[in-house]
Amino acid sequence: MPLSPGEAERAPLSRGKSFALLALIILLVEVIPLAYNFVTPALPEIAKHFGTANVGWVITIVTLVLAASTPLVGKLGDIYGKKRMMLVSAAVFGAGSLLGALAPNFELFLVGRGLQGAGMAILVLAYGLIRDILPPSIIPVAVGFVATGMGASTILGPIIGGYLIDHFGYTGVFWAQLLHVAVVGIAVAIFVPETTLRTRSKLDVLGAAILGLGAFVLLFGIGKAAAWGYTAPQTLLCVGGGIAILAGWLLYERTPKEPLIDLQMLKHGPVAKTLAASGFVQFVLVSHSMLIPMFVMTDPDLGLGYGFGVTALAVAIYTVPTGVVSMIAGPVGGYFTRRIGPAPVLVFGGASLALGSFLLATLHDSTVQMMFGQLVIGLGLGSASATLPNLIMRTVPAQTQGIAGGMLNLSGSLGSAIGSQVMIAIVAIPGVMLVGRAAQYSEKGFVYAFFTLAVAGLLAAVMGLLLTRNKIERPVDATVPKSEMVA
Template structure:
């Protein structure tokens, strides 16, 4: 097959029956599912991990994954453009598997974090999956397929806590890493054997220096946020770390003007629809990862501690509260992808982000009974599914085909940054009213801390909804301008 893009920037597609197309999509989703499982398997195990390694820095188990993912995703996108998306996806899967192995056998917390970091480096497969299905599947199936990939995560939200909880309760935290290793190995082999490679190639160079500066800035910033709970929010060390991280990130933006092929295309970044989509991605992922961390901690808290919340659930018992979210997300994702073709993805983002706002407020104000929390979880699932399916469709509809790799990398970069900030900020907010130390020497949080944290998620969801409204208005204005002036080129350029 031809290894160069067609003249319109599209990949050369082999004819596919609908059944074959959905089989390929299912295999790609199976491989992509390792990403949410790296969170859903691990979050219920955080108390055991903290106890095993005798550490209070357990938040870095989540933060490090998202931080490394943020720095490496744009590179993965570019490598996919250069060498082929399937080839790079399988290489990333191997790196992820190595991280699973190291985390499972790690003798200390430092080596354990190395394994988690490698998992994060391998999780760039998501941006490659978006590009691969766009290049391989028939065009008319792509919007729905993107929705399935974005919220095929719902399956892991259902099965992840059940399988992970059972493994943790019966075999300890290491078992979830062995399970992840088996999963990525089997899925990788199936993709290697049955999924075709994209024919689209784009000559490009890697901005390694830009990735290192970005990673350093994000690490220093998040280190300051994470230490705020120990040092104090206005302690000099906290302020120096936070401001230092921001300065490094500002320097990164200045540096990105220099390379001929930067890590982030600032031309795209300063294009208003793209910038708004990227900001919305960061906000949605902020909500997603924070919510995924807060719920297991909330429901596993022992009622006997008389803190005003908690249900004393085991790791397996967490599934009762996360399965409704997964079911709602699995339904809302493909439906959102379908509606994106009819109403435009911006309006789907508004609905999804609005549901995140409502669901977060419900969890903040109504969490005394199991039924109340499950109802809030269902609304959150609708929001996560709809918003997650809208964002990749938004970015793919905004940039040309030859920029899909880097644009997808930017989308996931901003999403990963939102996740990394969320994993640290959520814990920091929990500590604002003060913390308690239970008899088992584990830190416990005040009920008001959870109220504040869920309220913060509601604010983030509201901001994402506002961005969606702005994007929808831009689309309507652009359509009107095309009709009035017959100037599609100017509209496409955002003029």
């Protein structure tokens, strides 16, 4: 039987060389978790340096730009080559890191973070490149190792980032990110082969712009709800306007010959459920990464009923357990995906996220209690992150895997962006106390937030449970709309 273009180009690779190439790809993908793990402990210093109370946008702008750019970058990878677009994305991320280190004001700083968000679309390209160049037998495990790499960054990121923040200020983490992406990007350019799989298609730039605008207006309203009032006219106008724009975006996506997202693909049940699960998992991941530093760095002498008053470096004490377990759960999840299928692994991951968040909501008076909840969270993040890409790759044909991967990351990015703003709004519900330029929240606000994360984890598990009722297979009539496959 003749080999497909993707199979033909990956057949000669030895197992040793395959894992060496995988290691380089994972190192480049590490810019994504480090953009969070390096920066979240620096949020208090960034707020103080720029004199802003809107520091939540440091996280939101990244996920928002990532959500709008990921489908475009995924399609560009299908058109021009996944390796080529990975290198372009790495260069954009490097430019954002440089601007983040040098920005004289908060507005330019956010522009830099936005560029980092655009560059973080590397992940969708990485999954596609792994499928194209590696032997089929190791792909599930390889995807699991990508999750493992992200778990490792959860260990090393807070330690290295905390040290840089404590000794060199917040700019130190941006110089470190620039150095990392430059060195690894050069190595990928030299050693990693390009895939020959291509599609001819058009970009839905207008669709991406409408999506970005709608998400921005919606999240701006959510972020301002605590200050304006949750039922204030301007809050309702922004939230309602954002929802209306997003609804208009879905209607518009029916008109382009090659839309930003494949609405026909969404009609395939397993695809829609996988995308929903991705949104819930990323909602928990990013929200959790924001809440933990805020919680443990709060001075207990303020009398708010929580906080340990730790330094940026000491935040790692509370985040390392998550990374350790996530790093182990990633390849284990890949192994069980091969043995029992991806859906049961997703059920387990979502349930673990729900349980871990519940534990953080109810047991957070000591370091030991916090670590216990963090261990369970790590178990859920590692296993869920390992199985979601495998789920989406099993439901679409090879020639549309770039688009499907872009949709998977789009749903995850939207979940992240919504989570970062929703968490700030929720923790502020019981009230906010200003200490200097920094906002301090009550213990009850954090309890509300952790319970919300428990619900999101439970919903991810429900999606996995529903997927176990479906036969996970590629749609019989799946094609590339208005596109021609070329080698």
